[in-house]
Amino acid sequence: MNCGGESNADTNRTGKAAATVKLPDVIVTAARRAKSTLDLPYSTSSFSREQIQDFKLSRTTPEILREVPGVMVQKTGHAQGSPYIRGFTGYRTLLLIDGIRLNNSVFRDGPNQYWGTVDPYMIDSFELVRGPSSVLYGSDAIGGTMNALTASPFDLPEEKLYGGRLHYRYSTAESSHTLRTEGKSVIDGNFGIQAGVTYKDFGDLKTGGGRVKNSGYTELDFDLKAEYRFNQDTRFILAHQSVDQDDGWRVHKTIYGERFHGTTVGDEKRHVSDQNRTLSYAKFEEENMGGFVDALNVTLSHQYQKDRQYRVKRDWSSDYQGVDVNTVGASVQALTESVSGEWIYGVEYYRDFVESFRRNYYSSGAFKSRSIQGPVADDAAYDNLGAYVQDTIGLHDQVDLILGGRYTYIRADADKYEEPKTGARSSMTDNWNDLSGSARLLYRVLPEQGVSLFAGVSQGFRAPSLSDLTRFDAARSKEFETPVTNLDPEKFMAYEVGAKLEADRAMLSAAYFYTDINDMIVRTPTGRMVDGNSEVTKKNAGKGYVHGVELAGAYEFIDCWTLWGNLTWIDGEVDGYPTSEAKSKREPISRLMPMTATTGLRWDVTDRCWIETLVTMAAKADQLCAIDKNDTQRIPPGGTPGYGVFTLRGGYRITDQFKLSAALENICDANYRIHGSGLNEPGRNLVVAAEYSF
Numbered sequence: 001m002n003c004g005g006e007s008n009a010d011t012n013r014t015g016k017a018a019a020t021v022k023l024p025d026v027i028v029t030a031a032r033r034a035k036s037t038l039d040l041p042y043s044t045s046s047f048s049r050e051q052i053q054d055f056k057l058s059r060t061t062p063e064i065l066r067e068v069p070g071v072m073v074q075k076t077g078h079a080q081g082s083p084y085i086r087g088f089t090g091y092r093t094l095l096l097i098d099g100i101r102l103n104n105s106v107f108r109d110g111p112n113q114y115w116g117t118v119d120p121y122m123i124d125s126f127e128l129v130r131g132p133s134s135v136l137y138g139s140d141a142i143g144g145t146m147n148a149l150t151a152s153p154f155d156l157p158e159e160k161l162y163g164g165r166l167h168y169r170y171s172t173a174e175s176s177h178t179l180r181t182e183g184k185s186v187i188d189g190n191f192g193i194q195a196g197v198t199y200k201d202f203g204d205l206k207t208g209g210g211r212v213k214n215s216g217y218t219e220l221d222f223d224l225k226a227e228y229r230f231n232q233d234t235r236f237i238l239a240h241q242s243v244d245q246d247d248g249w250r251v252h253k254t255i256y257g258e259r260f261h262g263t264t265v266g267d268e269k270r271h272v273s274d275q276n277r278t279l280s281y282a283k284f285e286e287e288n289m290g291g292f293v294d295a296l297n298v299t300l301s302h303q304y305q306k307d308r309q310y311r312v313k314r315d316w317s318s319d320y321q322g323v324d325v326n327t328v329g330a331s332v333q334a335l336t337e338s339v340s341g342e343w344i345y346g347v348e349y350y351r352d353f354v355e356s357f358r359r360n361y362y363s364s365g366a367f368k369s370r371s372i373q374g375p376v377a378d379d380a381a382y383d384n385l386g387a388y389v390q391d392t393i394g395l396h397d398q399v400d401l402i403l404g405g406r407y408t409y410i411r412a413d414a415d416k417y418e419e420p421k422t423g424a425r426s427s428m429t430d431n432w433n434d435l436s437g438s439a440r441l442l443y444r445v446l447p448e449q450g451v452s453l454f455a456g457v458s459q460g461f462r463a464p465s466l467s468d469l470t471r472f473d474a475a476r477s478k479e480f481e482t483p484v485t486n487l488d489p490e491k492f493m494a495y496e497v498g499a500k501l502e503a504d505r506a507m508l509s510a511a512y513f514y515t516d517i518n519d520m521i522v523r524t525p526t527g528r529m530v531d532g533n534s535e536v537t538k539k540n541a542g543k544g545y546v547h548g549v550e551l552a553g554a555y556e557f558i559d560c561w562t563l564w565g566n567l568t569w570i571d572g573e574v575d576g577y578p579t580s581e582a583k584s585k586r587e588p589i590s591r592l593m594p595m596t597a598t599t600g601l602r603w604d605v606t607d608r609c610w611i612e613t614l615v616t617m618a619a620k621a622d623q624l625c626a627i628d629k630n631d632t633q634r635i636p637p638g639g640t641p642g643y644g645v646f647t648l649r650g651g652y653r654i655t656d657q658f659k660l661s662a663a664l665e666n667i668c669d670a671n672y673r674i675h676g677s678g679l680n681e682p683g684r685n686l687v688v689a690a691e692y693s694f
Contacts, residue, residue, distance in 0.1 A: 029096070029127040029147040031392070031402075032136055032344050033295070033335060038447075038500055041402060041440040041454030043070070043130040043511045043550060049151070052120055053167065054651055054661045057687045059174070061118040061126075061148065067616070069509075069550035069566040070130050070144075072593040074111045076634075076678040078174075078205050079217040079248030079273070082111030086130055086513060087546040087572050087589050088143030091465060094133070096147040098239070100281060100301045103140045104325050105352045105382035105412070105466040106375070109523070110590070111676065114305075117243045117277040119221040121167065121180040121198045124151035130550070131513060132460030132494045135404040135438045138348075138386045139463045142492055142515075150239065153184045153192025153227050161186050165693040173665075173685035175203025175216070193226045207680035208671025213256045215679060219245045237283040245275040252633040252678035260673055260680060261636035269312035276306040281329075295335035297346075303327040307375075316363035321374045321473070326353040341393040352382040354466060372425045377414035377470035377483075384463075385409045390438075398447060402440040402456075409433055410463040417470040420482035420535070428469065428485045434461045450502035460492035460515075468521050468538055479630070480533040481523065488540050491518040505556040514547040517574055523627065524577045541584055544574030565599035571623075578626030587625035591676035594621040594642065611650040618642050621675035634678050643672035645681075661689040 026034045030042045037044055045068050047056075058064045062081030065071040072084040082089045091107040095115055107114060120126075126148055133141040156163050164183030170176065182196030200219040205212045225239040250273065251257050253266035281301035289295065308322040333346035356374030361367055372378070390404035411431040419426040440456035464487040471481045498511035520542025528535040548570035556562045572589040600614030622639030629635070649663035669684040 027127050027129075028149070029145060030129045030133075031390070032333065032346075038444070038450055038452050038502060039400070039442065041400070041442040041456050041498075043496065043498055043509070043513075045128045045130075047126045049124050052123070052126070053169075053689065054659065054691070055649075057169065057649070057661060057663050057689055058120055059169075059171070059176075059178075060116050061120050061123075062115045064120060064126055065128065065146075067566065067598050067614075068128065069552050069568045070548065070570070071128075071568075072591075072596065072674065074591060074674055074676045076111055076113070076252070077248055077250045078202060078212075078215045078679065079116060079219075079245060080111070080113035080250075081116050082113070083115065083144075084111075084591060084593055085128075085144035086515065086548065087570055087593065089591075091140055091467065092142040092462060094137055094141040094145045096137070096145065097241070097279060098150055098281070098283070099147060099297075099331075100279065100299065100303070100329060101137075101327075101350060102303070104303075104305065104327050104350075105380075105384075106305075106307075106323050106325055106354060106356075107140075107465060108467040108471060109521070113248070113273065113275065114277075117245065117275055117305075118148050119198050119219075119223070119241075119243055121178075122150060122182075122196055122221065122223040122241065123148045124155070125149045130511075131496055132438075132458045132492055132515070134436045134460040134492075135390065135406045135458065136344075136388055138388075138406065138408050139384065139410065139434075139461060139489075142460045142462060142490075150223070150225060150241075151184075151194070153194040153225060154186060154229070156184065156186060163694060165691055167689065167691040169687065169689045171682075171685055171687045173206045173682035175206070177201045190229045191227070192229075193224075195222075195224045197222050205679065206683050206685075207258065208666070208669050208683040209258060209260070209680060212251055212258050212679055214249045214254070215251050217246060217248045219243065233288045234286045235284075237285070238281075239283075240278070240280045242278045243276065248273045248275065250678060257633060258679050260671070261641055262638075263634065263636050264632045266633055267314040269314070269316065270318075271311050272309070274306075274308040276304075278304045292336060293334045294337050297331075297333040299329070299331045301327075301329040303329070309375075317368070318361045318363075318365075319358055320361070321358040322356070323375055324355045327351065328353075341391040343389065343391050345387075345389040347387045348385075350384045352380075352384075352466075354378075354380040354382065356380070371472075372416055372418040372423075373470065373472055375471060375473040376466045377417035377428075379415035380417075380466055380470070381413045382466055383409075383411040398444040400442040402442070403438070405435065405437045407433070407435055408461070408463070412464070412466060412469060414466065414470050417483050418472055420472070420537070426483075430464075430469070430485065432463050432489050434463065434489055436461055450500075452500050453498070454500070455497045456495070458494045458496075460494060462490040462492075462521075464489065464521065479523070479536050481536050481538075482526075484537045484539070487521055487538065488519055490520050490540070490542075492516065493518075506554065508553040509551070511550045512547070513550075515545060515572075517542060517544045517546065520544070520574055522574070522576050542574045542576065544572065544586065544589065546570065546572030546589060548572075560604040562602045562604075563599070564602070565597065567595075567597045568593065569595050576625055576627065585626075588623040588628075590625050590627050592621065592623045594619040594640075594675060608653040609651070611648075613646070613648050615644060615646050617644045618675075628676070631676070634676055640673055640675040643670055645670055645672065657694060658692050659690070663687045 095102040162185040167180040169178040184194030198221040205215040257265035331348035358371040388406040436459040438458040501508040519540040523536040552566035554564035602612040620642040651661040653659040665685040
């Protein structure tokens with residue numbers, strides 16, 4: 001197949017044309033080592049840098065998942081985004097950066113902003129594993145686990161010792177400018193270094209209903225990585241990343257909020273968040289060691305997260321609050337291949353040091369008071385220790401059985417938190433233990449034709465975090481959350497069956513999952529009012545389930561023409577407290593993803609040029625729990641309306657060094673909203689990206 005050019009036929013086959021649904025050749029995250037997707041009994045997705053920046057033209061890390069089955073990307077504000085993966089979000093999804101946990105103990109329930117602190121322009125590839133992964137990754141890995149993998153300085157053509165790129169992205173609906181510059185070099189054949197800087201300037205967002213005032217923000221990111229290779233099997237890595245995001249408004253809470261099908265507008269004059277995050281780590285890796293241990297990975301890390309929020313209330317009084325989290329981490333992982341199977345095992349430890357504050361001011365601007373704590377307890381610590389083992393057993397040439405287990409110990413110490421009834425300073429200490437297991441089966445039905453079936457059962461858990469235990473802050477619209485100290489870990493049991501096909505001209509993945517929920521920590525009304533909002537606390541009262549179907553496929557029906565698509569159906573219920581009475585009721589899970597489908601048609605005009613048209617459709621999201629119904633600033637009465645959005649996009653590599661990409665999104669200028677979001681999606685939007693590499 002030539003497709004109008006002289007490139008190798010394989011470069012334009014279905015895999016490239018259907019980039020959004022391609023089954024990746026190799027993925028690391030699912031098994032903690034590189035394996036072919038067809039050899040993994042999991043539902044996975046993977047995205048290369050080219051797919052992210054040239055094909056999807058993605059703006060943020062959460063938006064990379066927009067066209068992935070089983071995922072709904074909610075956005076409280078334009079600077080924030082939180083994917084719902086198989087019905088879960090916030091601290092029930094886990095994000096890793098080069099295998100290091102981004103999650104910490106101050107992550108809160110519901111959608112949060114932290115995935116937005118990972119700059120997609122510094123990432124070489126993303127890997128997503130849907131469903132619980134607590135055996136390998138511990139607490140929080142319930143809805144899914146995503147790993148952001150950075151590039152190596154040695155990722156250069158063999159004949160080159162240095163290289164780099166300049167990348168620019170412009171969007172009309174966002175009035176945005178994004179500039180990325182990076183360079184890398186290899187010295188003496190065994191030492192490589194790379195550095196990059198990304199600057200982002202987003203103006204006020206234009207939705208189908210008009211410009212939304214104060215919805216823009218700015219961001220400056222930096223990354224540095226050095227790698228020394230002792231030989232082809234042994235390397236040592238030092239890396240540093242930083243993200244500085246300023247003036248991210250939560251517009252829906254303010255008088256500038258956007259009305260949509262009956263939603264209300266907030267009464268605050270200002271509600272602004274700033275985020276800073278840094279990650280530094282050292283990593284030693286060795287393979288083909290030849291002894292009892294065949295491969296070894298040792299990592300030491302330090303991560304710093306700084307959140308600041310400034311709010312001006314209806315009466316012009318204000319508050320300024322913040323959280324600082326320093327997280328130190330260490331992990332050791334080993335691989336042993338033996339007659340009893342392929343063993344992956346290791347130990348990891350993370351400790352959070354947390355400082356939190358809140359200052360209140362009169363309407364005149366004069367200082368009023370300092371609170372005992374900020375959004376979470378002050379002078380707090382949180383320890384997370386885990387040990388895991390997983391064995392892949394070849395029962396037959398075509399059948400693999402994967403068995404795994406994990407022990408986790410978690411301890412929380414909070415020196416300063418405010419007792420909600422008396423306002424007195426209190427402290428607390430608690431700890432939890434957990435044993436989780438998993439069993440997965442893979443059957444290569446037709447290995448030469450790329451057909452496999454899989455099934456599995458996995459336990460998942462999430463330990464109470466400092467956010468669960470000590471949060472003293474606004475929660476959802478019209479709610480204020482207060483501390484509680486008698487919580488237990490949440491328990492999950494997930495079942496999944498699926499099939500995968502990767503043929504010459506066709507690809508298909510299908511999965512059905514069922515997740516049983518026990519002891520879920522849910523917000524519970526107390527009947528009291530705090531600062532004009534209903535007080536809520538938490539308890540282990542949630543029992544329920546989530547289940548669904550995920551389909552994705554692509555078919556090259558004529559040379560260079562590929563039809564692709566995906567479909568998601570999810571349903572679920574969990575016990576909650578819909579009223580101020582101490583009586584639970586089974587309700588739909590919060591922000592239940594409506595049935596959603598995306599389909600596209602791509603034409604690879606030549607080996608350097610492609611064009612694609614696609615449409616995304618979502619049904620009305622009208623299965624609402626009491627919390628959703630009360631969230632009137634984000635969810636319209638009766639639910640979020642369904643929508644259909646048309647997009648045209650394409651790209652052209654003008655020379656080997658210079659390429660252009662463009663997309664006309666939301667061609668019909670639909671005024672629509674992702675369920676549970678605080679503002680609408682961009683209206684008609686022209687996105688243009690240009691890149692020069694050297």
